[in-house]
Amino acid sequence: MPQIAYLGPAGTFTEQATRSLTGDFDAELVPCETVPLALAAVRRGDVLAAGVPVENSVEGSVNATLDALTEDEPLVAVQEALLPIQFDLLVRPGTELAAIRTVTSHPHALAQVRNWLAENLPNAEVRAASSTAAGAAAVAAGESDAAISAPVALEHYPSLERLVGGIADVRDAVTRFLLVRRPGKLPEPTGADRTSLCAVISDEVGTLADMLAELSLRGINLSRIESRPLKDRFGEYRFFLDFDGHVADARIGDALTALRRRCSTVRFLGSYPKADRSPASVRPSASEQAFLASAQWVEDVRAGRLA
Ligand SMILES: O=C(O)C(=O)C[C@]1(C(=O)O)C=C[C@@H](O)C=C1
Known part of the structure; x- marks a missing residue:
């Protein structure tokens, strides 16, 4: 049975997303303490793939994932999942809100409940955990009074109870997750695909605008652009782009x-x-047919069949 790594321990949102991403086949899910460790397990070939969070509608990109995707051997995403995000406040039985001195969770989760914490636990010390489920584990171990966790965490920490449910500063928050593998056969194009890439451009006038123009000229819808520092060169960045379409599509290949x-x-x-x-909306001049016909025309001109 293939093994699939995920940001664990059991009871994270990422576990939930990874279960839905691997719903079509039998897989053994392997928890990892961090996203870089999950991706390292894929790179080593210890596991077939990893489920990782990439972007949240409230807090933005998951930088640990973006960095870990690009700072080592190439990996490619083969599937994505969206998960609605709401949190529970988990405590040991009998703990009341007024008695909570410390609250812990993943930094991305804490950022999504900042207002709720300010209103309801203004004096509690907020501590970062490696995941929402690691926060629940810390409460179960008596290391923290409360955790901001995924609702599924309660199944894994039956010694805890839900003091407050449905916590979210922004209703309808969503996190996007990717299933990531080593490069190999790509998923077939479906007409409703996304392509992700990372590009480093030179620090010169207009290079970013020129790069984006290559997409817009071909009618390609950019859904996300994000920059991350190169780290070893101050002031230089890599850009993460997501856009509609599949690399097998003529307009995407051309771009x-x-x-x-x-x-x-x-x-x-x-x-x-x-x-x-x-589905991607493709204008007529960027359709497969238009690209094929124009490539054929150039071939005919080059072969002397047309002028
Ligand atoms: O800690 C978890 O439960 C995770 O799966 C990580 C993570 C994230 O990185 O954004 C996933 C979804 C939520 O947005 C909060 C935390």
Whole structure:
């Protein structure tokens, strides 16, 4: 049975998302303490794939994931999942709100309940945990009074109880997760795909605008752009781009060819079906047919068949 790593321990949102991402096949889920450790297990070949959080509608990108995707051997995303996010406040039985002195969770979770904490636990010390479930484990071990956790965590920590449920500063918050593997056969195009890549451009006038123009000229819808520092070179960045379409689509292949020429580094991070299955809207001049017909025309001109 294939093994799939995820940000653990059991009871995280990532575990829930990874279960839905691997719902089509039998898999053994392997918890890892951090996203970089989960991705390292994939790179070593210890596991087939890893489920990782990549972006939250409230708090933005999960930087640990973006960095770990690009700072070592290439990996590619093959599937994505969206999960609605609301939190529970878990405590040891009998703990009242007024008695809570310490509260712990994953920093991304804490950021999504900042207002709730300010209103309801203004004097509690807030401590970062490696995941929401690690926060629950800390409460079970008596190391913290309360944890901001995923509702599923209670199943794994039956010694705890839910003091407050449905906590969220922003209703309808969503986190996007990816199933990531070593490079290999890509998922087939579905007409409702997303392509992710990371590009490093030179620090010169107009290079970012030029890079984005390569997408817009081909009618490609950019859904996300994010920059992360290169770390070893102050003031230089890598850009993470998500856009509609599959690398097998003619307009995407054409845009990637142009980006490869323009950027000092391009890393392909995958083409995979979008979780919401919303089809890409493609204008007629960027359709497969238009690209094929125009490539054929150039071939005919070059061969002397047309002028
Ligand atoms: O700690 C967890 O439960 C996670 O799965 C991580 C994570 C994240 O990195 O954003 C996932 C979803 C929520 O947005 C909060 C935390």
